[in-house]
Amino acid sequence: MTPTRKSKETQVKPLDVLWGGERPRPARGPRPGLSVDKIAAAAIRIADEEGLDALSMHHVAGKLGYTAMSLYRYVPSKEQLVDVVYDRALGPPPTAGRTGQPATDDPDGSDGSGAARDWRAEVRGWVRSMLTVYQQHPWLLDITTSSPPLGPNQLAWLEALLQAFAGIGLTDEEMLHLVMFVTGAVRDLAHTSSEMAQAPEKTGVSMEQIGEGYADAMRHLADSARFPMLARLVGSGTFEPNETPYNDTVPSLDFGLELLLDGVEEHVRRRLRG
Amino acid sequence: MTPTRKSKETQVKPLDVLWGGERPRPARGPRPGLSVDKIAAAAIRIADEEGLDALSMHHVAGKLGYTAMSLYRYVPSKEQLVDVVYDRALGPPPTAGRTGQPATDDPDGSDGSGAARDWRAEVRGWVRSMLTVYQQHPWLLDITTSSPPLGPNQLAWLEALLQAFAGIGLTDEEMLHLVMFVTGAVRDLAHTSSEMAQAPEKTGVSMEQIGEGYADAMRHLADSARFPMLARLVGSGTFEPNETPYNDTVPSLDFGLELLLDGVEEHVRRRLRG
């Protein structure tokens, strides 16, 4: 009978959700049984155990003993939930513990402290840690966020890599460029690796059969003059699975990264000289 | 009443579809009104005009004047269709025209021909072309294929970049690593750029407001000691939109690529010397 009395309806703000903005307890209606934390945790568990496709509002709510619509009291949309889940699953970067002050106002590089730190090792470590996270939550790589990195953990990871590149003689702009380049390469290589790892279970085709299919396709072109370089790599056995598994992209990442860092060193050296 | 007579039912093979395997005309039933080509073309038009989300079997079939189920005579599943569409939309790489023979058996690099070609320019050109393709079909970057690169055009692009790196003193394995590294970086930077470009129309929030939100979030941490490097970049105006648009990742790609190629040069030089 009541003709749809519109109450003021506490609206959920996107950024508050991302930063865990602790709504100041409602104080008028029934006590909330859920929270963004619980919802995000359940969502992450589902994604870990059943994959990103299983991450639906119904499923998450069901896992918590509620209906799908109840989630919308805490999260404005599934997309926003995914944004939160993304940041939460990332977790903090490895070096987040020591909040040093590597940001001096010295623009030219040497940070004044005596011992030069091993920035290459720091970058390498950051990359390994990132890879580990992606291996633990491969579905992170299938998420398309449509929003710039704004979550606390995303920013922390960004900050960590920036700190690794800090004070070695790069301009601010160059550091940002490098960070984007490196994160991009890591993300994509981890992505293809995870895709290929998931292929057997997803398509029901065994790893061996996939290898056969690949070999078959490659034979298609090895005799043809159409793909000479590919034919050459096939012939030299570069595509054969050696000691490392078929989908291991870490060697490519390591190789590319080292060359890139060599380039960085040469770049700052050149600038110092010139 | 007929108890479901199972006919032999021409099955559609995945790889044949990808490579346009020209089914040898049925010769017994009615003439097919569709073809993989027509279907893929319609699908690409839809994705270009309405985005990847609009790419449904119903939609594609409707555009062609058929029902959704009819497509399954030509394509085993939507996933396979997407694989085909991906390869078709990629198109051939720019240098596919001249099928030179850069694959000599000379393992150490110099390819015997007199004039040294500008391999760096070739790599740069490949990257620009790849970026152009991604700009023309941004939805390509939202596709998760779950299968290794097997389409003819995917292989052709691979081949093209391999040829750029050929004969400069890298081993076969190193070339493959580099190709994966570069394609990864290009893909991901193009991806984030496209994501940020789509953000305004998708969320209804104007580019300005996004910028404001970003600035707001950054102010959250500029005063905090939590993200010193980010605060520094904010302070130095590195995040401000200069002449290039906010989502332009090309400068990052250019910068990273040049440093990487510097590293490559130094790497082969070192090997030659040592």
Added chain:
DNA sequence: CAAAACTCTATACGCCATACACTCAGGTAT
């Protein structure tokens, strides 16, 4: 105690991929 604020549920809508059973066109073999 009533009103207001709030949580959570039920239902419904319009999408989606695709399994299944079917009609019928149009060649081939007799």
Added chain:
DNA sequence: ATACCTGAGTGTATGGCGTATAGAGTTTTG
């Protein structure tokens, strides 16, 4: 000519999805 049968395309149904809307039930405030 005619019977046959392959295979194209359709109709329907199932079970999923995100979420709009309406409202039932709970708790605190005036």
